[in-house]
Amino acid sequence: MPIRITFRPDDHLPPVVHSPKPKVALESQSEPTVQNSKFRKTISNSTDKDKVEEILSELDALIGLRKVKELVRELQAYVEIQRRRTREKLLAESLVLHMIFRGNPGTGKTTVARLIGRLFKEMEVLQKGHIIECERADLVGEYIGHTAQKTREQVKKALGGVLFIDEAYSLARGGEKDFGKEAIDTLVKSMEDHKNEFILILAGYRHEMDWFLQTNPGLRSRFPIYIDFPDYTLDELLAIGETMLKDRQYEFSFETREAFRFMLQGLLNSHPYAGNARLVRNMAERAIRKQAVRLYQKPNSTREELMQILPIDLAIDENNARNSS
Numbered sequence: 001m002p003i004r005i006t007f008r009p010d011d012h013l014p015p016v017v018h019s020p021k022p023k024v025a026l027e028s029q030s031e032p033t034v035q036n037s038k039f040r041k042t043i044s045n046s047t048d049k050d051k052v053e054e055i056l057s058e059l060d061a062l063i064g065l066r067k068v069k070e071l072v073r074e075l076q077a078y079v080e081i082q083r084r085r086t087r088e089k090l091l092a093e094s095l096v097l098h099m100i101f102r103g104n105p106g107t108g109k110t111t112v113a114r115l116i117g118r119l120f121k122e123m124e125v126l127q128k129g130h131i132i133e134c135e136r137a138d139l140v141g142e143y144i145g146h147t148a149q150k151t152r153e154q155v156k157k158a159l160g161g162v163l164f165i166d167e168a169y170s171l172a173r174g175g176e177k178d179f180g181k182e183a184i185d186t187l188v189k190s191m192e193d194h195k196n197e198f199i200l201i202l203a204g205y206r207h208e209m210d211w212f213l214q215t216n217p218g219l220r221s222r223f224p225i226y227i228d229f230p231d232y233t234l235d236e237l238l239a240i241g242e243t244m245l246k247d248r249q250y251e252f253s254f255e256t257r258e259a260f261r262f263m264l265q266g267l268l269n270s271h272p273y274a275g276n277a278r279l280v281r282n283m284a285e286r287a288i289r290k291q292a293v294r295l296y297q298k299p300n301s302t303r304e305e306l307m308q309i310l311p312i313d314l315a316i317d318e319n320n321a322r323n324s325s
């Protein structure tokens, strides 16, 4: 039986480790290995600490997500300590790192899943660390047997990395007779057949995910790690927008910043799930295109002009921007 780590989503406590009586002692082994891993990779001291730190800094650079960052760091520390224990020929168990990500679209789930894949590659938990993103249509087929085949194909592609299934609950919506059930069964079997060869992350809206896991106790017991992604606040969304522009060497003028805040506030007031970074990215990218059209007829644009996004590029006039401040 594998070690199970329960991260309590709602508090800051360290993970609870449910460790059944270990059956395997490594004392007799001269070269400690990761248990149950098909790769049976020899654990060396060679984990590139700089690369791990680099990935953790990328995680820290994300706006907000304080608890998510804490959990990922806890997870990283936990895995690292297991490695050190193995090196000291202490008891070793396989790590079960399948996860549930709960949150609205655009709250950073895929971004964090990618970082986790890369992190575990550097830590030699995963061989490749890539991510295969899929949804119901990629897993569910049209006739008996087709679904199992399609799902196995996705698992195969994900071996050595992360299989990320968005809106995972859609697999259970059709009930017992739906092919989605076959996809779930195939996933469960793949988790057994390919233990430690990939990490499965099921993602989606919080309430739907809770319902999904309640209706599938067999599945639920295989996911020891829950990570919640809250909606971003107005200030966080603003910071995300500014970071996205800065990364592309653009910037808001003072008025544009206020106009952007005003637009975001309006959207947050009218749409309950508007607090997401995807929306901000779309707004920023649209503003960049609008700026291009505005400057196109001006061959002698200055460096500053080429960098600055003006309120007009947000399709909002300056009066509105002033009113919002």
Ligand SMILES: Nc1ncnc2c1ncn2[C@@H]1O[C@H](COP(=O)(O)OP(=O)(O)OP(=O)(O)O)[C@@H](O)[C@H]1O
Binding pocket: 061, 062, 063, 064, 065, 103, 104, 105, 106, 107, 108, 109, 110, 111, 112, 166, 240, 243, 277, 278, 281
């Ligand atoms: N905290 C953050 N800081 C900076 N950029 C972010 C942050 N969160 C998300 N983004 C950016 O927002 C965009 C959407 O994020 P992402 O795809 O990770 O969200 P998601 O929760 O997986 O949404 P979906 O389910 O719609 O795919 C990406 O371009 C990502 O880089």
